[in-house]
Amino acid sequence: MQVWRVVDDLVCTRRVPGMSSASLRVLKGQKGEISVATDPVGVPPGKWVFTAAGTAARMAMPDRTVVTDLTICGIIDGWEEE
Amino acid sequence: MQVWRVVDDLVCTRRVPGMSSASLRVLKGQKGEISVATDPVGVPPGKWVFTAAGTAARMAMPDRTVVTDLTICGIIDGWEEE
Amino acid sequence: MQVWRVVDDLVCTRRVPGMSSASLRVLKGQKGEISVATDPVGVPPGKWVFTAAGTAARMAMPDRTVVTDLTICGIIDGWEEE
Amino acid sequence: MQVWRVVDDLVCTRRVPGMSSASLRVLKGQKGEISVATDPVGVPPGKWVFTAAGTAARMAMPDRTVVTDLTICGIIDGWEEE
Amino acid sequence: MQVWRVVDDLVCTRRVPGMSSASLRVLKGQKGEISVATDPVGVPPGKWVFTAAGTAARMAMPDRTVVTDLTICGIIDGWEEE
Numbered sequence: 001m002q003v004w005r006v007v008d009d010l011v012c013t014r015r016v017p018g019m020s021s022a023s024l025r026v027l028k029g030q031k032g033e034i035s036v037a038t039d040p041v042g043v044p045p046g047k048w049v050f051t052a053a054g055t056a057a058r059m060a061m062p063d064r065t066v067v068t069d070l071t072i073c074g075i076i077d078g079w080e081e082e
Numbered sequence: 083m084q085v086w087r088v089v090d091d092l093v094c095t096r097r098v099p100g101m102s103s104a105s106l107r108v109l110k111g112q113k114g115e116i117s118v119a120t121d122p123v124g125v126p127p128g129k130w131v132f133t134a135a136g137t138a139a140r141m142a143m144p145d146r147t148v149v150t151d152l153t154i155c156g157i158i159d160g161w162e163e164e
Numbered sequence: 165m166q167v168w169r170v171v172d173d174l175v176c177t178r179r180v181p182g183m184s185s186a187s188l189r190v191l192k193g194q195k196g197e198i199s200v201a202t203d204p205v206g207v208p209p210g211k212w213v214f215t216a217a218g219t220a221a222r223m224a225m226p227d228r229t230v231v232t233d234l235t236i237c238g239i240i241d242g243w244e245e246e
Numbered sequence: 247m248q249v250w251r252v253v254d255d256l257v258c259t260r261r262v263p264g265m266s267s268a269s270l271r272v273l274k275g276q277k278g279e280i281s282v283a284t285d286p287v288g289v290p291p292g293k294w295v296f297t298a299a300g301t302a303a304r305m306a307m308p309d310r311t312v313v314t315d316l317t318i319c320g321i322i323d324g325w326e327e328e
Numbered sequence: 329m330q331v332w333r334v335v336d337d338l339v340c341t342r343r344v345p346g347m348s349s350a351s352l353r354v355l356k357g358q359k360g361e362i363s364v365a366t367d368p369v370g371v372p373p374g375k376w377v378f379t380a381a382g383t384a385a386r387m388a389m390p391d392r393t394v395v396t397d398l399t400i401c402g403i404i405d406g407w408e409e410e
Binding site: 092093094095096097098100101115116117118119136137139140147149150151152 | 166167204235236237239241242
């Protein structure tokens, strides 16, 4: 599972039907790369989180039929930027 | 889910039967890498989008039997190139 | 789906039983990386192609039980090296 | 399967329900990249391990319904840092 | 499918039950990266091989319940280091 910092909410008014009710967050990785994840936890910007990819991303959602390949699984306590 | 800019349509006259009816787009990533995705949204060139990979790529298609490993899931509002 | 140029056939006399009847091609990616894919299309060396990975690689084969994680899905028309 | 060194336990008080009982470890890869894995073996910090990703990560857990995409599968004997 | 050179056997006395009977090899990739794969072919060190990842890694094993995400699928004839 990868480690990211939550940067912001993703604003996206036009999307496929399968993900219409999911909260989306913009994440920044350890090398500055940007990704987008579904968020069942409710994480505010600035927090460090870890994510599950692939099938596990859907298992981590309350509704497992949501179209996602990356989901925030937890907030990391006391993580320092490296 | 990854973030890309739509560059162009993909012109491909010879393809496997399983993807014959899908619209294909050429995408450019944050580091200039090129990829190809199926597009159920109908995105014009120049827009920033995010994609789902793997099984989620097929879940995002109206017809889930289409052969794809990357599908455009939504258009991002107000994205600035980084 | 990734973009590659077909370099050559792969010569491999000793392989696992699950892939014994599949045609294999050596591919070169945009950064010079080398990979191997199954080819249900019949692509000659020098052509640019795109591939599907994972489960989609098996869905793209006429026989879906072939052991593969990368399959050529189509020949790209008029692609220029970038 | 990838090779990592175990750095520490992951402290995470707020996480999704699907992974609540799993032990989590922080791993450092060969290029210094950081990742998080579930640990059914019980590995102390400093040891070199290898991991399985994707569906295999869940198959390696005693409880296969745990939400994970990376699981420690074994401790490597006598591994030298490269 | 990726291309690797077999470096050595992996010595690992403590591992998860799901992979207890599988032969493990240490592989070195084109950029010097190290990985670990299950080996149903029986490949001696020094040979160039190609591997299948993900579900295909398990399909390539005689026993498909073995916990693995990377399996050697064949020995490449006459491969030159690039």
